[in-house]
Amino acid sequence: MRLSTFYAPTLKEDPADAEVVSHKLLLRAGMIRKLTAGVYTYLPLGLRALNNVANVVREEMNRAGALEVLMPAVQPGDLWKESGRWNVYGKELLRFTDRHDRECCLGPTHEEVVTDLVRHEIRSYRQLPLNLYQIQTKFRDEIRPRFGLMRGREFIMKDAYSFDKDETGADTSYFAMYDAYARIFSRLGLRFRAVEADSGPIGGSFSHEFMVLAATGEDTIVACSACEYGANLEKAEAVCHVAEAASFCPPAEAVSTPGVHTVDEVAAFLGVSADRIIKTLLYVADGRVVAALVRGDRELNEIKLKNVLGATQMELAAPEVVTRVTGAPVGFAGPVGLGVDVVYADKELFGRSDWIAGANAADAHLRHVDLARDVKVECYLDLRQVAAGDMCPKCGQPLLFTKGIEVGHVFKLGTKYSTTMGAMFLDEEGKERPLIMGCYGIGVSRVVAACLEQNNDEHGIVFPPPMAPFEVALLNLSPKDETAMAKARELHDLLSGMGIAVLLDDRDERPGVKFKDADLMGFPMQLVLGGKGLARGVVETKDRRTGEKGELPLEGFAEAFAIFRQGVLDGWENRG
């Protein structure tokens, strides 16, 4: 390919509306352009990178035994009503009606469609297992799309769905996908970690997320410093420190705390540390008012609470609700004599007494609270957010916190969809049973963005070779010189003949422009053909990642290049 006839409009300056580095670089390197919020056009370079990711994904899915299909983007609302998600998916599901007034939506995911497909075809256990996948455009009407390709409304996703006859088979399918994902992200040159995750509204019994490690990640992941344990913060299990022996607790008594609302204020006012205080949080979950108790120095993990309640909707109680159930303004809620439907406590509160808590009266708190004596606690559970200083639930070593970008997610779904949508098969005994499903997603376009978050420097993109739109940039510094141009074409054709994607910069530009653009666009290898080297019969080389420069002889170029290339690839493989 020749750059003079290619379309890669690079920008010298950062676009005003790009915040994160991947977004800036994708725009500056001429890979994407925005149409509207969260919706992008892929320009030739961006599309090549995207396709490279898709092809690696495709190869590994095929290797794992999954079969590629392509499902529609437009889906009938009736299917979603059948699965029960029409009313729970919310505004993220873009709905519209067609000319016959039939309700439709743009597919944010394809459990319904694939389940519908399979229920018409699968009759017997002999047809199982089956794993279908597609690489397709998804639309999710995000509340707030941001960061370019990182969180778009329209994006490219690989989604796979497995169908098995029993739990053993389903687990096998799940781990086949898990392994395929690990291979995919490794091959693409990403630093990542697979972590335990909450399964969210799609439902299911267990799941893992594949996180690309990057400071700009929107997720926080917790990983053990010693063992393999890793989890999304929202899932991470909190280890309970050993409770002190319960001592004698005097009767609870009210103390006046005028205008003292927050835990910190109470601690300061009463001269105690925050871990002696009970924080009482009130939520409305599916219409019920519930109280969640955590230690004053802890944060409640809302996902854990929501899962415990099995609630579909849960939100922090509004001030009016707080006033109604506590009889006091916000800031004085406590578990004793609280007018809520149910009280849950973090397990850390178990076995200790003599707490300080809100008195459910304006400007007052209670001291000497004993939960076992004074409160009807429904259950003591893990409700709190894991925090710095916590230990690994598996091995007891310290946990580390890092930021990550979710690029893949594997779910074991079970029979959630097959049951509600009637996707059944006959087992060996002729008995009808629901298919056991799993679903597995990779944000293909997000992988590109996540990759750039990890692989860039002050000059621009540093593409890992498997993802690079072109592996080699061949810069001809003297495009007007017939001899040089002929040589450049010869090298270009030679490399192309070797199956290497090479972009020849034959533009009538000054050398500096070519160097800057090649660096910005991030091609792993640069070959420079200029007057200086040409006279001596050599081509200069640069490894984009290390910046290391060298020379290759024009005589016996193919062999010398192969060695150079292997060196660059090995460097990527063995980088620290």
Place this chain on the structure above:
RNA sequence: CGGGGCGUGGCGCAGACUGGUAGCGCGCGUGCUUUGGGAGCACGAUGCCGGAGGUUCAAAUCCUCUCGCCCCGACCA
């Protein structure tokens, strides 16, 4: 949806408070020079100042309404 910010040649920005000829840098076109890390000089083109109302002799500038974009939050694979 709450909070904040921004819409001015293709891109990045100034001008607005205090109304009075729409400007700068980059890019673009032509010519000459230059040619190993985003060239120099000269000439030139490109604006319904996001849109609609209003105030005024006069609006990019003041007022009202609207549309779009970005950031923080809530939410989310």
